[in-house]
Amino acid sequence: MKKLIIIPAYNESASIKETIEEIKYRAKGFDYVIVNDCSTDDTRAICEKNGYNIINLPINLGIGGAVQTGYRYGYNEGYDIAVQVDGDGQHNPEFLESMVKYITTNEVNMVIGSRFINKEGFQSSGTRRVGIKYFTVLIKILTGKVITDPTSGLRMVDRGIMKMFAYDYPKDYPEPESVVAVLRKGGKVKEIPVIMRERNGGVSSISIKRSIYYMIKVSLAILIERIRK
Template sequence: MKKIVIIPAYNEEGGIVKTVTDVMENAKDFDYVVINDCSKDNTLEICHEHNFNIVNLPVNMGIGGGVQTGYMYAYRNGYDIAVQFDGDGQHNASYLDSMSKKLVEENLDMVIGSRYIEKEGFQSSGMRRMGIKYFTGLIKLLTGKKITDPTSGMRMINRKIMKQFSEEYPKDYPEPESIVTILKEGAKVEEIPVKMNAREEGVSSISPSKSIYYMVKVSIAVLIAAIRK
């Protein structure tokens, strides 16, 4: 099966080499593509210097647009499995083989790497953990499915979901909304325990000042996604 790692990158000059190297060394059955979302730092130049496989977006599309570009690339190039993988070094490629094995053997549509099953490794800030618990409860209420890490950016999908996401994907803070969308359509989604690392470089897109906006916007988007289906 053809498998690919999609690495959305916006201003990740400090972590992109480590991230791609991790994938190349610890997930040898996977290809990869860096989606440079019109970074303002030296991310693009560093990728060119290291001859990384890269798609360079001419305008900033945000996390949703960047990830959707990766899904379009994967689908059009005939991949069977695609996994989103943060470019800041928080994720560990050593888990990708286990994720793909679970996806295939259990005939799943999505496998999410969750830091909250065994609660090892970096657990995020207290405020963000509260928000994650809130979305876990909201998704359970709307779909009947408990997702312990609904904001995880480490998510693997099969070709059917890849096609769907390449055609339509939330543009802003997409993880919880996209999970609800496919669950309401009957998709099979499971989690696997992973350890994540603290961000070493760069700044999270969800700052404390944006947390309330994030909570309100994503809640509305999740509710709409549930009602539409």
């Protein structure tokens, strides 16, 4: 089974080396690709200096475009499973094998690593937890499915969903919307408990000033996704 870790990276010079070295040590059965989203810091230089597997985007596409690039790469290269791991050190690669075991033995299409099942480790900021709870309720209303951590970036998909995302993936704050897309297609989505950490460096793409925009934009996108044919 070919397994790929997709690492979207924008200005992650403070943490990218530590992230990749931990992946190489703790996730030996996985290949990886870094998608450098036109970083303006030393992310590219660090990756190239260390010989990391990297795709350098010519323009900034945002998180959705960067992750979609990873899925396109994974699908074209014949991978069976792909998992997104953020480049800021929040996601512990020790949980990846558990995710593989779950997705293969339970015949599901997407497995999300949730920090809220066992409530261990870093639980995110209070403001963000409010937003997470909001999207949990919205997704439950629209799909009947409870997703405790719909904004989690630690998510693993099978080859069928990889193909779907390679050609159709939300561009802006994609996590909640992409979950609804999988459910709308009849896919099976499950969560397993993980422990997340605070970011080692860089800046979150969701600032306080953008929170209102995020809530409105993603809500509308989820509603549109739900009624798409």
